[in-house]
Amino acid sequence: MAPVPCAICKTSRALIIRPKNHQKLCKECFITIFEEEIHHTVTTTKLFSPGDRIAIGASGGKDSTVLASVLKTLNERYNYGLELVLLSIDEGIKGYRDDSLETVKRNAVQYDMPLKIVGYDELYGWTMDQVVEAIGKKGNCTYCGVFRRQALDRGAKMLGIRHVVTGHNADDVAETILMNLLRGDLPRLARSTSIVTGDEMSEVRRSKPLKYAYEKEIVLYAHHKKLDYFSTECLYSPEAFRGSARTLIKNLERVRPSAILDVVRSGEDMAKLVPEAVTGISHCKSQKVSLSSADGEEGAAGCGTNGRSSGGEMADMEKKLQEDEEASSREIDVTAAASNGVNGQRHDRIGSKTEPQNGAKRESGKKLTRQTLGTCKKCGYMSSQDICKACMLLEGLNKNRPKMEIEVDVEDEESSTLRRRMERLALAAG
DSSP states (O other), X not given: OOOOBOTTTSSXXXXXXXXXXXXXXXXXXXXXXXXXXXXXXXXXXXXXXXXXXXXXXXXXXXXXXXXXXXXXXXXXXXXXXXXXXXXXXXXXXXXXXXXXXXXXXXXXXXXXXXXXXXXHHHHHSOOHHHHHHHHOSTTXXXXXXXXXXXXXXXXXXXXXXXXXXXXXXXXXXXHHHHHHHHHTOHHHHHHXXXXXXXXXXXXXXXXXTTTTSOHHHHHHHHHHTTOOOOOOOOTTXXXXXXXXXXXXXXXXXXXXTTHHHHHHHHHHHHHTTSOHHHHOOOHHHHOOEEEOOOOSOTTSOOTTOOSOOHHHHHHHHXXXXXXXXXXXXXXXXXXXXXXXXXXXXOOOOEEEOOXXXXXXXXXXXXXXXXXXXXXXXXXXXXXXXXXXXXXXHHHHHHTTOOOTTSOOOOTTOOOHHHHHHHHHHHHHHO
């Protein structure tokens, strides 16, 4: 069979089928389109200002490695005027984080960026290995999520930086939306769908430049750019509630490739229903962009999607990419196909959303309490309560009475509320 030409340049051979819309592209066009979509997200949402110092939350995984590479490229190409620094958190997980930190150290040299590593043991006196030893694997992601969120902010303050970017992608955002829908927590959903949390007055702002990038396309970009990253899944994560949402998202993607962005857009629309006075988020600033619908065939399955957890699926995808690349070197090329037989569809573009109606009224009449940001009386970290969640969890650990029923505002927690609802339903059914 004659090779198919790239749908964009029409000259080079197509090597990639985009998971987002099944568009057939050559390697160079795919890399360019991927970078340009990130650039469009950055400029449309006005994430950065010239002269900003930005801390990149670097774990050594594919998402943060791609984020660091793309931001460095775009910063030089479009003269953003940013000073980029890598900020890594050492949770203290032997056989996982210690190995991934070696990758981050290599990235710091490769990208010529300063690196700051902050450890749980340094901040809290506990490593995650010690926490799991004390409480077991059930619910440990609650502790790690709270500690990690606070550690990133504290690390940024140590560096004198007020803006942290993380590698959360479209798959991550879609999973979080489903988790919060299952919890029935619209205020938290509104905060999690925002591409930026915090504002100019916040001590530390957070943003997600990869919010509209598919996880599979991130893997493809890392593979074809030959980036150095760590691909092992966390040893303690399979018990997390997020894993169930991830499996559902992957199954939806098999049936409809645009399902991930559809869920993200739906979450953004639902977030507009939550009054700004409750969430403290300005919708008009944080929800400016979305992606147009994918043009791919709805019935075609995404590559490598089999309902397993993210770590195993992405590892299989990376292995297949390597095998395909080795096979291509043994391939005998033939005459290029005629260009009039190719459908030259355009790639997705990031478009503007209509301005939401701030302060929308809720029909249910349920009164939502506004969170007032203050500081923790114990550690001085910003908190909406007198004692921050990290200090409350640490108090339970130090007293050997882990407080597992504390409601924690963190994306990676296993919802105790949902678990209790399911237990009651099971009792009623029995």
